[in-house]
Amino acid sequence: MKATQLVWLRNDLRLDDHPALALAAEQGPIQVVFCATPEQWQQHDESPAKLGLRAAVLQDIADRLAQLGIPFHLLEVDFFTDVPDELLKFCQQQNISELWFQAETPLDEQRRDQAVNNVLSKANINVHLLAEDLLVALPVKTQQDEPFKVFTPYYRRWLQILEDIQQAPYAEPKPQGKALKTDLLKCDWAGEFRDDLWPGNEQKALERVSAFCEIKLDDYKSQRDFPSKPATSTLSPYLANGQLGPRRLLATIQFYCGEANRDWRHDDWLRELAWRDFYKQLLLYFPRLSMGKAFKPETEKVIWREDEAGFKAWCEGKTGFPIVDAAMRQLNQTGWMHNRLRMITASFLSKLLLLDWRRGEQYFMQTLIDGEFAANNGGWQWSASTGVDAAPYFRIFNPTLQSERYDPQGLFIKRFVPELKDVPIKQIHNPPADLREQCGYPQPVVDYKQARKDAIAAFKDLPKD
DNA sequence: ACCTTATTGAA
């Protein structure tokens, strides 16, 4: 009789392409557990939308596991620090001696996993802690054995390694017996989310990957920067909860690039997946990133402004800069924001309002359905010029120019800022004062030229540590 | 993964 293998799901909520599930199932019959930690999630600013999607995904998994005859258990405690004892208790009750899970890189998660490893190992439970589930989980290091601090060289090395280690997606676990009764899970912590935009269903997520690669991969590079066009994958909410596995994404890219006779290694969307790996693995080497610290120590000396009215206007999409406001309203209404707009709004907060980038980072986490610590922190520090491979401090987005370039017809603005729906194209990017008055649209909260000068001055001559 | 300003030469 083979020993029962317990698979602990965390941010990898799927059955397809799941290393821990697949490898555990080779060893014996499996059971699956998820441990909710709602207080901890709140401390980490996880948004209601993200938790809502998570609950839906868990229900989908529970139902499908029941069909396969695989037992699923939902545990709940308050904090990560409560998890080791809860898992130990569960293993002892169920007489389980093998536990499988995949690493996560933020510091609190690393510490939780180490504690689980210690507590369960002491109780003679074998802990199989697999690598973080990235496309390239192996260390990607320079010739000097240092972690890369710039994306482009990281990406070159990453591509080389990826070619060597290419791994096919893992198959979904096989049926393990008669179907079990399905339970309705109790997830009091779940929040509202746009399930019309992101169904909490693994099959639909996988279909979206294929549809995106088949229809949009060719034009991704040329179209991705226009927020009014549906040119991006919109898969990030599924990546954040781990509803899609990285090998499945790579295999789908390779399949459709092959069909189109293109080299998958030059695919621009794959490059975005490399950014995801880049930011996640950085947390292993630079714990200060998980501690609210800037990557560049000298930028801790920047004196950020105190401006509650400005912050509130930014959050609510009432800054008087149409593209910024449209972007923030897209975030508030859907839980998602187009990537180009994330850069524009982050630059606006950290440079033009000169507010501490951590405030923007937090608001994004509290609102985004795809909020994910590594990428969110990485993106904000890039924008604020405090991070790895950061934009130079003087690289400040001009919201009006960005708007003219990437929303030339004002279509995106009109979709989310209805006050401006009748404003002519020529004036939509920066309407004159009297027209704003007529439309009931706010005047600009900052003077762009002056704000730009102030931002450059705030960063200039910082003492090097 | 940016923007401004100065300069030049053409309309």
Place this chain on the structure above:
DNA sequence: TCAATAAGG
């Protein structure tokens, strides 16, 4: 006036 280009934040 205006587009193209270079330099520098």
